[in-house]
Amino acid sequence: MHNYLNREASAHAVLDAARAAQRLPGTSIPTDGPVGIWGHSQGGGAAAAAAESAGSYAPELDLRGSFISAPVADLDATFRTFDDGMLAAGTGYYLDALASNYPETAPVIDEMLNPAGKAMVEAVLEQCLFETALKYGFQNSRHWTTSGRPLPELLAENPTTRAILDANRIGNRTPNAPTFIVTGSNDDIVPAGQVRELADNWCSRGATVDLVEIPLPPFPFKTGLGHNINEYIANFGLASSVLDQMFNGAPVRNTCDSDAGRVTKADGALRFAGVIEETLGGA
Known part of the structure; x- marks a missing residue:
């Protein structure tokens, strides 16, 4: 991964x-x-x-x-910029890496994502940037969540994922x-x-x-x-x-x-x- x-x-x-x-x-x-x-x-x-x-x-x-x-x-600021743009599903790359590197986040991510979001995360695992842009570009991540809220907001608010975002801040x-x-x-x-x-x-x-x-x-x-x-x-x-x-x-x-x-x-x-x-x- x-x-x-x-x-x-x-x-x-x-x-x-x-x-x-x-x-x-x-x-x-x-x-x-x-x-x-x-x-x-x-x-x-x-x-x-x-x-x-x-x-x-x-x-x-x-x-x-x-x-x-x-x-x-x-990461928080960058993911918010991804939304609605060519690299809208770039956050999916991060979710794949997050679940792999921090197993405790897997159930958190699973709860955040609706079926369309889970399909996106699974698909981008085997894609390069241009393929991801063609398939998922210019979408808003709220369409991939159970709550209907954008993924960057959910990642920033959840204590588990927030701590990881902060730890990876340069x-x-x-x-x-x-x-x-x-x-x-x-x-x-x-x-x-x-x-x-x-x-x-x-x-x-x-x-x-x-x-x-x-x-x-x-x-x-x-x-x-x-x-x-x-x-x-x-x-x-x-x-x-x-x-x-x-x-x-x-x-x-x-x-x-x-x-x-x-x-x-x-x-x-x-x-x-x-x-x-x-x-x-x-x-």
Whole structure:
């Protein structure tokens, strides 16, 4: 069973992958060389989880920095955005993983779901994203519950599932290396608000955080355009340049306001334009 959006499992998988890469025989990868972390969306959440866990779980790694794009840091906020959109049944992926990783939630989930909801959860277990979007996209999860209320509300209110949502929230630990976080102002799958909150939480813990918000127009119908345009701009336009600078020891911008313990609320368009000029103009 895939550990979908499980903070600890995702963090360990990323950091163990770095360890494994350094131990591969017959390569030029040094066993104690510098490490960078890079991920988007679910992978962004995994990258963020790894960034804040590296100091305790893999202190031997020479982590130089992390490029974190559209991270899923707050499951509750993200699932509420899923509803009515292309990835409406993405919550079904989570329910499958939840019941597998936390068996005590199985009866809770069973009570929440009506026959249509149970069929959806069983079906997505064997689907990839595009198949799920085609079959279940643009629906509201209230149609899958016995109470007629949306699944995110039920998960947030039930004490058992609420505790697990809170335990899997990213931002309650401190990265031991600089982080570069990207979000889109109108990301229609992974909302920008919870990304800003992640940055604020890390800032309050004394981390070095460079937060860039890509100014995107609002897109109707939650088609995922706001999420995927963000991906292309951030990951194909910025990531390799930013990580290269981190690897080479270049100064890292810190957008944290040390007095307020949060990210400075700079103009997103100007900040993004500045990053583009810095990272690409000097290449």
